[in-house]
Amino acid sequence: NPPAPRSGRPVEKVEEGTELVLYNLRNGREIRYAYVKDYLFSKNGNVLLIETSARNADTSSYASVIWVDLKTVKADTILRRFNDARSFAFDEEATQVAFNVERDSSSKAQQKFFKLYYFKAGMDTALKIAERATPGIQQGYTVSDSTMPEFSKDGNRLFLGLSQIRQPKDTSIPEFESARLDVWHYNDDYLQPQQLKQLRMEMGRSYKAVMSDDKKSVIALGATDAENIYLVDEGNADFVIAVSSKGNRIESQWQGFAKQTAYLISLKDASRKVIKEKHRGQFTVSPKGKYITWYDGTAKHYFAYNVKTGISKNISQKIMVPLYDDEDDHPDDPPSFGTIGWLADDAALLINDRYDIWQLDPDDKKAPLNVTSGYGRKNRIVLNYVRTDREKRFFEPNETLLLSAFNRNSKDDGFYSKKLGANGDPLLLSTGAYSFTAPMKAKEAEVYIVSRMTAQQSPDVYSATDLKSFTRLSEINKQQQDYNWYTAELVKWKMFDGKMSEGLVFKPENFDPKKKYPVIFYFYEQDADGLNNYRAPAPSASTINIAYFVSNGYIVMDPNIHYKTGEPGESAYNSVVSAAKFMSKFPWVDSTKMAIQGQSWGGYQVAYLVTRTNMFAAAGAGAPVANMTSAYGGIRWGTGLNRQFQYERTQTRIGSTLWQRPDLYIKNSPLFKVDKIKTPLLIMHNDADGAVPWYQGIEMFTAMRRLGKKAWLLQYNGEDHNLVERRNRKDLSVRLGQFFDHYLKGAAPAKWISEGVPAVVKGVDYGL
Template sequence: MKKFLCLAVVFGATLLQAEAQQQTAKKTLTHEVYDSWNGLSGDRISNNGQFVLYSIDPQEGDGDLYIRSMANKATAKYNRGSKASFSNDSRFAIFQIKPEHQKVRALKLKKKKGDDLPKDSLAIVKLADMSVVKVPRVQSYKLPKEGSGWLAYHLEKPLPEKKEAKKDTTAAGAEKAGEKKSTLKKNKDAKGTDLVLRNLSTGQEHRFPRVVDYIFSEQGNMLYFVKDELDSLHQAGVFAFSTSELKEMPIDTGLVTYKGISADKAGNQLAYVATADTLKADIRYFSLNYWNTKSRESQVLADTVAKGMPQDWMVSEHGSLMFSEDGKRLFFGTFPRPVRYEKDTTQLEEDKVSLDIWTYKDPLIQPMQLKQNDRTLKRSFLAMYDLKGEKMQQLATLEMPDVYLDAYKTGDVALGVSDEKYKITIGYDTPTRKDAYLIDLKKGTTKQVLTESRGNPRLSPMGKYVYWYEPVDSSWHAMSTRGGANINLTKKVDVAFYDEDFDMPMLPDDYGFGGWVENDSHLLVYDRHDIWKLDPSGKKAPVNLTDTYGRQNNLRLRYEKLDPEEKFIPANAELYLSGFNTLTKADGYYKEYVNKDAKPEQLISSDHGYSSLSKAKDDKLVTFRRGDFRNYNDLYTSDLNFANVERLTDANPQAAEYKWGTVELVNWKSTDGIPLQGLLYKPENFDPNKKYPMMVYFYERSSDGIHNHRVPAPSASTINIPLFVSNDYLVFVPDIVYQDGYPGESAMDCIIPGVQMLVQQGFVDDKNMALQGQSWGGYQIAYMVTRTNLFKAAMAGAPVSNMTSAYGGIRWGTGLSRQFQYERTQSRIGGTLWEKPMQFIENSPLFFADRVQTPLLIMHNDNDGAVPWYQGIEYFMALRRLNKPVWMLVYNGEEHNLMQRKNRKDLSVRLSQFFDHYLKGAPAPKWMEQGVPSVIKGKDYGLELVREPEVAGEAKE
């Protein structure tokens, strides 16, 4: 017995030793691992629930598509598969195959581009036996929305023919060569390529040349397509192919341009716009055209002289064409005829004046106008053609540009919404005021029903009600479209429907909207925790659909829409809800009923993040994503009761080889005594008796994201938390609450007590702590280093440094004045510069630059469309003059957050070098010590360390 015990002890010790060795054997995350980390995307379920597909792709390189049979648990893998779909009958999977990444890269290095690069192929998989048919050089494919059995795919231009071995020098040969050269030139100039229609069951194909656009009818009974002109014998036109008759039918030919093809639900009616004007015409006049399978004759429904067309208006080539659900109405776009300016042939181009004229009367300031020029030129105004009554009605106008229809487009009322009268206040008055109008689609009359609403009025699915959340009184409202009064639906409910945590100096928004119940009988809205069922007529009292279960259990319950085509919630529906615990941060799914008095039923809940719930159309199989900080958000399947959960993917098995760390929720109080939460990320094998350097990163509130998985990836602007934790840093992410007028001080009052609370626990090296943040976080860091020397180093990305100059600036990405941000939104000053000048100055780091003692790294890019680049320059120049240790990274042509992967990789390395130097005593890189002169820009990046790292154990000189 004693011998057995001794063996057990030895065996146990051996296991512990093996586990310890395994832990120590784990690798540290480095910048070299980014490209090996995968992402999961494109997951789909077949309608019958028997198959699931998904893609797993590295951050850079070739990925794979997988198709999983739920019956036999077999998984087929397809290299470089993407853009995958199932056929509606669940018999086939179709996807495109990308060219090999390295081959494309090699050709690009040889300056190849466009048609000289390899193109996608198409794969058609028969799911019964997983046999595959491949088609080379395919640019796109389409399946019918509802019907089955047919596939259309559009080919790329054919590769040029190889040169003939021997040249025919005879006269006949020269003539033939000339004809061939002419045809090749025309083919080269033509945009159209072959469209192929394939019968998925038989494999029989029909080919149509010179196609530039194509659509299926919903049921797949018709294929409609547009052909490009080749020559006088092969004109441009619109064509139809009946999949039942296997017959091609010309609809309209001979004009220069055809576009915008759209079919009705049954597939028997087609609309399109067309013009005979050439591409060089100053103004191209389009007509609205119509065709149906009964008459098989095209006709013009509307043009510039049509009855009902406003004077000097015309059909828009950019408007969407939409049939009503019953096919009795056609909606299209119109717009005012542009002014025609004669070209001045007497003036040289260099003599022309180029300027922008700003006036105080402009509804939109010039930068916004310039930013929206393309949108303005392509803007269209909704009009309707009554196919039964054969008449046109203009719905949208210059004064009322936005018009909304019911979900089926069959009702007799439309809703017009306009902020035109209030556009001059955009930039400082938010949310923007709006007026609303009811448009009678039978009588053609318009009646104003709302004035200066701060909400966003919309129509119910059946068009019976206008509904909106009104920020002014924090209530949900509804109004019958048959002449009813404006009814406040929630004024007698004793819970708040506005966001109670909202801390900006403006009217808070609502908690959200869940949808409409069948026949416009009720609408579902949210409070902080629960779902409410509201009677839009106001006759019945509001009902807490979830019976306060959410509030009683600290849950945030929200409706999960499982049918992407859902227009309303069935009256007897089972509702599937997401349920997030606001205290413990556990997440999961629950079940509730629209018309049954029962509390929500918990289906699944755990300390994970859940997302992307999806259901098979004709089966109870669901898929969802689940993960946490340590585990990637992999794909899972289950039935609707979540009784048989199965993990489908392991997208990043290599994660087990690396030191990852843990995350925990921490609590403390602000200087003002406000309870706060935050996240503390700890290294693997955390030792509470050891002291660790600590990074502090923040942006508004982040604690609800405790279960978010963060992959090792190059940084767009902020530290990659897994990478720093793997390298033995603590990372603290505190929540911040704000007081109007004091954004910088509010950040201090929340962050510093949280840092002090952690320092008191003994495992934080308080001599080696740093700050890092971007944009709004970058501003607060720039402010904090003027007020505290608690941190050894800091990095501020795109910081505002001078609120007085930033206030009058422009957000160049949108052309919008920055005033709104300081008065009403994130900057939280709560007033104008002339009303609160001292608060603008007190919150501006620039005015206190002489107090900064913390080494600061700034990133501010020269194409930043959110925070003007000069904000970073102002701060840098002040600190440089004061001889403070400051660096600024400016990525040329880059935006607020880095977009190009090469730049993200570069920033990631520099962030590590900067913080490792200050917090770990690592050697400084050349760019920090010596800079990188402009004459060697792009040749030497300055990433080399100035001195070699010291060998552990060596005595310092």
């Protein structure tokens, strides 16, 4: 390092670090380091890297980076005199470290240029190896200050990030002289609201590059048309994969996705080779980098690209069962059931169908092998691999897989095992009327920790050595025994279209079949698989709390809903009203005291249903879409996305544009049939809703008010789609209880129901 100037460093106050204590748990030895701003332990625990600040009281002190050998506790200063050091990264063996440094700017400078420094054990000091003037870095780019350098697994390569140098804002122009606006352009990749939501990410965007072998130049890999770079074989391969959506982004406005092109990019000269163009979905790379695979939603099969030959093949075409969700009812290509992983040396790819696991030859020379022997499909048991080692990259040929097992008939949950390469069915470990979370396994022992629940038992923690028998380790909800809880049962009925459906019925623990109970139907899409899920009592974010209402004398039913393209409203009618007719036949149901409640998509369905039937005594709709013609072109302010794709391809399931089938948008919009409503409707729609435009709830309310219908609108100030603040959740819970108690139990109406709450008493009288 050059000698310090006589006057010392410039007198500019810095943020001083604090004391770091290094304590040896074996011998009790303690070492203290002063003015520490940041520190990093190597993965293998051999090295501690420390960044210290200068001291404001001592102008001869400087910020430093210190390398501490934890075997000897010897400390060496590897860099001094800088303003900022960040993004420290060790190699696998902790013999090398790289980090970003800024040395030349004042703390108030609008532009700061970082440089990449490198140190290897045995060197005297860290060396600057990359800056904006380094050969290979394009003019207008510099070393990214927000991207952590990365070594390849073998330590032979060092990757870094490059970012564009952006023009700083002209601070000489007074703020009041600067116009404030957003300019929307029809050729923008993304709409302005989405750009603004992504602004921080874009401002910090960097493009991956790699240092040359001699660390004297940089090879740029990423670019504006290769924005996503993925290392292959943990960076050991001589190429990377680049994926770009450039040129395909505008249509994401109405498609909900952008097609992508994948390339191989050489680490020697950054030359490119196209793998596949304009693909919908993700590309994955085999562990050793021999193959790139993808699922083609239109062909409904998996494909593999052989890096050596450059040939792509359909590797699942010989499988006769669907590898996609054949029950998916959206007007779009159905999703696949996903991949599991690779065998060692990229020998085979493991994938899922709905029930079973398959082994595919990436060169399509060997026939596909059903690893689980079709056991899942024969028994309607969904078998999925349980990943207990997050660092595991591949499977050995004779390895035993741990499988989760969900029975679609009984809704039981449990575990099986299956040895790769062995014939026969999977081996049952345990199963029952439970719901399990994914087990966690000890790293060096056959010991598991898992959470298990039922509708009556909250999720407690259990240990197991074989996942056959379980030892309970916790009892977190003993106080539940003091309350009237609920039971859950699976029921099935025939819908109006003649097809069977299923749903869940929740009854009070003290249920008396001789009594008549009011019923609330809560629904969204399909929840029946959650028969054994525990539902805790809690203040409501938007929907009825099942445990609370059932404990207080209600029956709650949650019916599955089955959809037809272009008919979301009538699909809800077919599913929900048929369920209500089914329930009304039971002698313990008061068919004159039934209600419906839902939030968001469920809220829309509630709003539609009250225009089609008068059989419900009350209804609650949270954040409902009332008018699809106005909501279609709206913005989801939480993400900045336009809503068109939702109506054409996803949840709303219209299947056409507004211009192709305006009749379907009108037919499925509750707003146009408000005159038919006779059911009292409680709407909740919050003024900061980032998912469903707030004006949708207002349109519904003002239409009902105009026509003299009974309607209430709860607008929680500053709240999003679902309530976050506990005080508001408690308030909504009280109002939901009061509303349904009044209409289903005959309780006297609360003041807010009978009279409202004028603005002049807001915050003083809540009308409760």
